[in-house]
Amino acid sequence: MKSIQSKLDTQLIHAGEPQPRFLGVVCLPIFQTVYYEYTSAGDEQELRFIRLNNTPNHVALYKKLASIENGEAALVFASGMAAIATTLLTILKSGEHFLIQNSLYGGTHSLITHDLPAFGIQYDFFNPADPISWKTKLRPNTRAIYVEMITNPLMQVGELPEVVMFSREHRLISVSDNTFVSLVNYHPLECGFDRSLHLATKYLNGHSDIAPGALVGSQELVAQVKNRLVELTTCKTTPPFNVSTILDYLTAQDIPLPINYSMVLEVSLASNLLEGLRRLKNF
Numbered sequence: 183m184k185s186i187q188s189k190l191d192t193q194l195i196h197a198g199e200p201q202p203r204f205l206g207v208v209c210l211p212i213f214q215t216v217y218y219e220y221t222s223a224g225d226e227q228e229l230r231f232i233r234l235n236n237t238p239n240h241v242a243l244y245k246k247l248a249s250i251e252n253g254e255a256a257l258v259f260a261s262g263m264a265a266i267a268t269t270l271l272t273i274l275k276s277g278e279h280f281l282i283q284n285s286l287y288g289g290t291h292s293l294i295t296h297d298l299p300a301f302g303i304q305y306d307f308f309n310p311a312d313p314i315s316w317k318t319k320l321r322p323n324t325r326a327i328y329v330e331m332i333t334n335p336l337m338q339v340g341e342l343p344e345v346v347m348f349s350r351e352h353r354l355i356s357v358s359d360n361t362f363v364s365l366v367n368y369h370p371l372e373c374g375f376d377r378s379l380h381l382a383t384k385y386l387n388g389h390s391d392i393a394p395g396a397l398v399g400s401q402e403l404v405a406q407v408k409n410r411l412v413e414l415t416t417c418k419t420t421p422p423f424n425v426s427t428i429l430d431y432l433t434a435q436d437i438p439l440p441i442n443y444s445m446v447l448e449v450s451l452a453s454n455l456l457e458g459l460r461r462l463k464n465f
């Protein structure tokens with residue numbers, strides 16, 4: 183445990199920081215710059231432009247998030263809902279179907295039940311506590327499965343290892359909203375999920391002053407979502423100032439989060455959350 187903790191401390195502080203440091207500064211400055219020199223002719227992917235979320239601040243945050251969560255790549259979005267919507271609209275095409283747990287954050291529920299059907303995307307709810315029932319929900323066009331690790335607002339935790347096994351068995355893309363667990367306490371990708379989502383309104387920042395969302399996953403999956411993000415016109419640019427705020431918070435997060443977490447454990451003694459957290463720990 184000690185070695186895992188010190189590795190996490192090191193990742194929180196150092197991962198993603200540019201080497202060598204710009205002009206030797208210890209804190210990465212905020213690059214409030216729209217355009218950058220275009221050095222490698224011909225390769226559109228090399229273009230650096232603020233709308234494409236690839237300033238030095240963004241790149242440092244992507245590397246830090248991917249390192250902490252043991253993913254290959256990461257991406258930030260202007261809000262949590264932008265992260266969720268862009269991810270789902272990348273994974274799912276018209277005529278495809280996916281499974282969502284029957285208790286979810288209201289905004290996500292509304293996106294899935296009101297907006298995605300307008301794009302021809304079908305869904306079915308499943309009971310995350312009853313794996314036996316899941317198979318009956320599968321269709322030939324089922325492509326993905328979506329869960330919240332700890333649900334908002336009911337604080338429920340489903341049979342998460344079964345979700346991973348089920349998605350592997352049926353070749354589904356598994357997506358987890360890890361917001362309430364945080365990237366310090368739990369790493370969905372290491373447990374077999376394909377994508378992990380976070381919000382800056384909660385543990386990705388926690389100061390109630392910015393609202394970006396983030397995605398961590400494989401290089402290939404994140405690249406696909408990035409292309410979709412560039413194509414979509416709303417809610418996509420995350421200002422470098424906000425990105426820098428998250429970087430600063432993560433650097434100091436090894437101290438507040440364990441304290442915060444132990445407070446949650448105390449408060450949850452009388453609720454089913456404790457049982458849920460126990461299950462997550464053994465997962």
Ligand SMILES: Cc1ncc(COP(=O)(O)O)c(C=O)c1O
Nearest residue numbers: 261262263287334361381383393
């Ligand atoms: C679990 C969960 N997912 C998604 C969201 C949406 O995030 P945002 O408000 O940043 O768009 C929230 C917001 O509270 C949430 O609690």
